[in-house]
Amino acid sequence: MSTIIIDNGSYEIKIGHASNGVESVKTLQNSIIRTKDKRLLISNQLSTINDISGVQFKRPIERGQLVSWEVEKMIWDYAFESTDVGLNIDTFHDKDLILSEAPFTIPQMSMNSDQVVFEEYGFNSLYKSPVGGFVPFNQQNNEKIYIPSTESVGETAVTAVETGSYSDYQLVIDSGFNATWIIPMVKGVIYWRGVKKLDIGGRFLSGVLREQISFRHYNVTDETVLINNIKNESCFVSLDYNESLKKIKAKGSNKQDHVIEYVLPDFNTTTQGYVLTPELKEKYKPQSQQILKLYDERFTAPETLFHPEIVDVFNKAGIVETIIDSINTLPEIVRPLIVANIVMIGGNCNMRGFEQRLLNELKIVLPVEWEVRIGKPSNPSTYGRECASVFSQTESYQKVKITKKDYEEHGPHWVHKRFGYSL
Amino acid sequence: MHSIEEIYNIQYYDRDSYFTSSINVKSRAKRPNSALLDPGSAATNATANNKSSTSGNHRKRLATGAYNLSAIENQIHGTAPTEETAEVKSSMKRFQELDRENYNDVRFDLPKTIHFQYNKYPPSKSRVKPKVKGNAYTHLRKVLNSRRTLANHMDELDDGTKSVLLSYIHTKPSRDSVLVVKKKLCSICGDNSPSSCVHCGLRVCSVKCSNVHKETRCANYYAV
Numbered sequence: 124m125s126t127i128i129i130d131n132g133s134y135e136i137k138i139g140h141a142s143n144g145v146e147s148v149k150t151l152q153n154s155i156i157r158t159k160d161k162r163l164l165i166s167n168q169l170s171t172i173n174d175i176s177g178v179q180f181k182r183p184i185e186r187g188q189l190v191s192w193e194v195e196k197m198i199w200d201y202a203f204e205s206t207d208v209g210l211n212i213d214t215f216h217d218k219d220l221i222l223s224e225a226p227f228t229i230p231q232m233s234m235n236s237d238q239v240v241f242e243e244y245g246f247n248s249l250y251k252s253p254v255g256g257f258v259p260f261n262q263q264n265n266e267k268i269y270i271p272s273t274e275s276v277g278e279t280a281v282t283a284v285e286t287g288s289y290s291d292y293q294l295v296i297d298s299g300f301n302a303t304w305i306i307p308m309v310k311g312v313i314y315w316r317g318v319k320k321l322d323i324g325g326r327f328l329s330g331v332l333r334e335q336i337s338f339r340h341y342n343v344t345d346e347t348v349l350i351n352n353i354k355n356e357s358c359f360v361s362l363d364y365n366e367s368l369k370k371i372k373a374k375g376s377n378k379q380d381h382v383i384e385y386v387l388p389d390f391n392t393t394t395q396g397y398v399l400t401p402e403l404k405e406k407y408k409p410q411s412q413q414i415l416k417l418y419d420e421r422f423t424a425p426e427t428l429f430h431p432e433i434v435d436v437f438n439k440a441g442i443v444e445t446i447i448d449s450i451n452t453l454p455e456i457v458r459p460l461i462v463a464n465i466v467m468i469g470g471n472c473n474m475r476g477f478e479q480r481l482l483n484e485l486k487i488v489l490p491v492e493w494e495v496r497i498g499k500p501s502n503p504s505t506y507g508r509e510c511a512s513v514f515s516q517t518e519s520y521q522k523v524k525i526t527k528k529d530y531e532e533h534g535p536h537w538v539h540k541r542f543g544y545s546l
Numbered sequence: 547m548h549s550i551e552e553i554y555n556i557q558y559y560d561r562d563s564y565f566t567s568s569i570n571v572k573s574r575a576k577r578p579n580s581a582l583l584d585p586g587s588a589a590t591n592a593t594a595n596n597k598s599s600t601s602g603n604h605r606k607r608l609a610t611g612a613y614n615l616s617a618i619e620n621q622i623h624g625t626a627p628t629e630e631t632a633e634v635k636s637s638m639k640r641f642q643e644l645d646r647e648n649y650n651d652v653r654f655d656l657p658k659t660i661h662f663q664y665n666k667y668p669p670s671k672s673r674v675k676p677k678v679k680g681n682a683y684t685h686l687r688k689v690l691n692s693r694r695t696l697a698n699h700m701d702e703l704d705d706g707t708k709s710v711l712l713s714y715i716h717t718k719p720s721r722d723s724v725l726v727v728k729k730k731l732c733s734i735c736g737d738n739s740p741s742s743c744v745h746c747g748l749r750v751c752s753v754k755c756s757n758v759h760k761e762t763r764c765a766n767y768y769a770v
Contacts, residue, residue: 142683155656157603157654163656163657163660163662164662165662165664168662168664179648179653179654180647180648181653181654181656185695185696186696188696188698190694190695190699191692191693192689192690192692193656193690193691193693194656196690197660197662201662203665204666204667205664205665205666205667206664206665206667207664207665211667213667213669213670213673214670214672214673214674215673215674216676226715227710227711227715228628229699229700229703229707229711230707231699231702232699235689238682238685238689239686239689239690240688241676242676242678242686243676243678243680243686244676245675245676289548300758318715319715319716319717320716321713321716321717322641322645322716325649326645326646327641327644327645329647330643330644330645330646331644333649334644335736337649338762344648344649344650345648345649345650347647347648364729365738368736368737368738374552395663419736420736423731423736426729429726430726430728431730432719432728433729433731434640434644434728435636435637435640435733435748436637436640436641437633437634437637437719438633438634438637438638438641438643438718438719439637439641439716439717439719440717440718440719441719441726443725443726444717444719444720444725444726445717447725448717453761484726488725488726545709546582546714
């Protein structure tokens with residue numbers, strides 16, 4: 124009996140066998156794509172097209188809710204069968220499934236997923252949880268990535284972690300494409316009262332970047348993929364916003380690390396565009412390519428996570444306020460413990476400097492005697508799946524999973540009670 | 547949208563002008579006090595307006611629930627949309643504008659049958675297709691072929707779930723935030739800005755940016 128793990132993100136699906144290593148995880152786009160010439164493509168076929176302008180996406184997951192199983196099934200079939208992905212999963216009755224789901228999924232949709240998993244595919248068993256829920260079980264790895272690291276703190280250093288154990292108190296920040304979730308976990312179980320959502324995710328940041336570039340430089344309102352590429356390559360979180368603004372204004376060498384030149388696709392030498400580094404500049408003589416010079420856009424777009432009011436969105440709190448709000452729902456005695464175990468996952472955390480900035484900001488607002496530690500793995504987007512594969516080795520997993528037999532006996536409502544949220 | 551006249555003095559009471567459909571809330575908002583100061587003239591006004599819209603003398607009364615009572619109440623008691631809710635509204639609009647993948651939110655429909663071309667592994671013989679019968683089968687087909695949008699699903703939710711999804715899990719910014727100092731940035735160049743546009747309230751930092759702003763983004767510049 125082997126276990127399959129599907130981290131069903133709204134932007135990317137991370138899929139793989141639990142027993143295989145981290146390297147074997149496959150990522151594929153969770154979307155159907157329509158190109159400018161109205162061809163329909165599925166998922167990873169996006170990489171085969173040359174003209175990335177005017178590409179439109181249809182995503183099965185809208186605002187974190189898995190709305191369209193029609194589309195999702197096509198993508199899952201592609202993931203299981205296609206040679207592009209290379210998984211070759213064709214029998215399901217002998218497989219266990221661990222599936223991730225956004226917190227607070229609408230009950231009806233959650234039950235729909237159960238039904239498709241058991242009745243259409245016929246998996247042997249299912250365990251469903253928000254992806255953040257797996258993180259405490261990867262305690263061994265978490266301890267390695269915390270900053271400030273456990274060694275430097277000295278006295279409070281934890282003794283070696285046993286395998287198979289989980290951290291009792293854990294705060295997971297899952298910043299993905301759709302939204303940013305703050306998930307406190309106590310004793311390996313999600314503390315639902317404290318789960319908070321910040322409606323700002325990768326899509327919003329791209330929107331901000333798109334507007335700023337369109338207003339200041341070229342009109343890129345239709346270039347979804349290009350904007351995404353620019354964001355991935357060039358955005359970072361500034362450690363001190365005012366300092367960074369000053370650097371942009373200053374003349375001389377200071378400016379260099381904040382201004383970047385991005386070569387736009389000319390469909391001759393490049394179809395995706397790339398960042399023009401000084402080495403590349405020396406190598407190639409500048410040709411007739413269009414170059415986009417990025418200044419404060421690079422750190423203003425990510426700054427909206429901390430200060431949504433800078434783009435005139437006044438009804439949302441920033442990430443720091445959301446975290447504090449979430450912490451305040453917990454019993455007082457737990458708060459310092461949970462603050463010492465923060466892990467950041469999700470594709471947004473790929474941005475450089477995010478964890479350091481958040482650490483600085485939290486230190487300001489939290490009491491001085493509390494020790495704050497934040498861990499950001501080197502692979503934030505697939506780290507959740509990695510934790511799930513650690514979780515699949517534990518005994519707890521065997522206890523909580525629901526088999527097809529259980530499902531047939533008790534029905535979807537009972538399954539939903541087991542996996543759903545309870546306030 | 548329909549509106550109701552309030553009766554202040556019984557002698558002005560006119561059966562025909564009690565319910566009126568011609569004065570909408572929006573147009574009333576411009577002269578909010580006229581009705582309160584002089585109910586008689588407002589009532590006659592209403593009848594005059596009505597005569598142009600309805601031909602006969604006998605107008606039908608509106609069925610209960612055909613008008614937005616809370617909006618009317620707000621208007622009468624002077625609790626019409628305050629600045630704060632207007633701010634929330636514009637924020638929501640702004641958020642939706644930024645939070646979408648394509649700027650022009652064009653959605654394409656999938657054709658009824660669709661087959662994607664990609665290389666597949668040969669199907670194995672040991673695959674067991676689960677057998678589903680009866681009601682479960684029809685429901686499964688329904689789920690797999692459904693083309694309902696998120697908005698459809700949201701409409702069906704009960705109030706408890708709705709309030710959790712829409713308000714409980716979100717954090718509202720504190721009005722006078724002690725935790726985090728709000729940033730004020732120029733909407734044109736992104737620098738820190740001490741002042742805002744007198745016409746529309748967007749922040750601008752200098753005369754140069756102000757001029758650019760007036761030419762491009764200022765919504766109220768020509769209106770004033």
